[in-house]
Amino acid sequence: MTKAAFIAGDWGTTRLRLYLCDTDGNVLARAEAGGAAVPGHADRFAAAVAAWDAAHGKLPAVLGGMVGSTIGWREVPYLHCPAHAEALAGAALRFAHDGRSIAIVPGLSCTAPTGAPDVMRGEEVQILGALRLQPELGRGRHVFCMPGTHTKWVVVEDGAVAQFLSAPSGELFEVLSRHSVLARDSGPVAADSEAFAQGLDFARRNQKADLLHLLFSARARAVTGVMPKADAASWLSALVLGKDAASAVALLDLSGTVRMVCTPALAALYDRALVPYAVQSAVLDGDAAALAGLVHIQAAMTLNGWR
């Protein structure tokens, strides 16, 4: 077994994914712990890596994501776009805690195509990782999409994040399914259902209608018997995803191939929403991208003397 050299941590709002890595960034062990939304970061981190500490001593740790936000362990200021992915290592906040070197990666901020400020924490590490895993993406213009609670559409030009746009697609679907009457008494989302396919089509055909004026159809279709109640969540999910794609097409130039950074299943859903707009997509695994980004940041900092 090669020697453990550092710990990489992808610390989002709801989950911390930890990797014990050797000098070359190979993963020797994995662990999971609670997200950055819960206080007590230092203690929770210590508990999560206690077994590794016992075996290898207190290895340096590189952490990315919401751990650097106002609700995180230490706040790290955003880098403002355009920001080169390679700049993340140099802007990481470095500190010592309880005999361990810790680095927290900054997030990015920009002015979105809507004119509003926008922010990300964690996706910038995935972008960097994607550019390391597929170096050809470091040249020219490429659009990345990280679907999730707060979906990000990201324009990368010659390896620099030029601009991005957030949509709370996952969060909107969650709060509407759980707390509104729109998908009451529905079954779970079935992405291979007729309702999902029809919902995507309905969202696309209604180009002039805002999502707001499509949502009630989830209830009205069930109430009038056009659709079984059990299908309401699939329909609702398709509306949100369909309008996420449609609005991104309207606001960004999606020519070329959109790089979906997520699970294959989620990428397949977005692909179905994008194809009717003649937009191609390809998938990169989100966890692998985050790990590759953290590993690269550690390597870059180590080159500059960080231990």
Next chain:
Amino acid sequence: MTKAAFIAGDWGTTRLRLYLCDTDGNVLARAEAGGAAVPGHADRFAAAVAAWDAAHGKLPAVLGGMVGSTIGWREVPYLHCPAHAEALAGAALRFAHDGRSIAIVPGLSCTAPTGAPDVMRGEEVQILGALRLQPELGRGRHVFCMPGTHTKWVVVEDGAVAQFLSAPSGELFEVLSRHSVLARDSGPVAADSEAFAQGLDFARRNQKADLLHLLFSARARAVTGVMPKADAASWLSALVLGKDAASAVALLDLSGTVRMVCTPALAALYDRALVPYAVQSAVLDGDAAALAGLVHIQAAMTLNGWR
């Protein structure tokens, strides 16, 4: 005191408004009780009118709203549009319960401008009432708007409801403010705030962006310090209301004067959202319209022998 002749009940999801009326529809007394979402309608109704029963005997009751839905007392099928407001009385479900004559008004269904089925229960009674209170609206084409949990935009032609469109504006704002991170730690909505005015303007300028791609600005503006956290709910509310107006302008012909059926305060908010689109609005009190509708339905049924 004139003699009590009947009871009118505006029974929505969350509240029952009861009116004790004389033969001419003048209100002699008022009462309130719980909404139609709670089971046990017959018993709850009996309890709410027990004092009136003791004084006047068991008077006939005309009820409108969600009381006629699948979650109501008795389900009354929808009338499909185009439906003349005067047709509501003839289509009311009449039954006797515990020695009392009861009539429940049907709701309306239509195919919305989006192509989806749409439904209403309660607003049709307000439309009828508005046409009784302002008879000149019974000729020609008029657009009504009932903002609320499920906002309705309604096209009335020569006294008949031709088509309508629902938007869950109130519900969307509620679930996002309570259950998402978008307006976390915000103060209440201040309609006279700079944030509200700027939010309306932001929604209007971003014509190509779906509401979905504007929502995250509520959080990003607060996180980046562009806006105090306390203003996030005002900003979020303005986005929803602004896109409700913008999408209605895009989907319906709003030329003429939109008749807002609601409180003056809510009508004033929509007026601010509509004015930049050169759309005029006027307000009719929502409770008064509902009462006038129920009173007219009772009178029409009584003319046809209902007791």
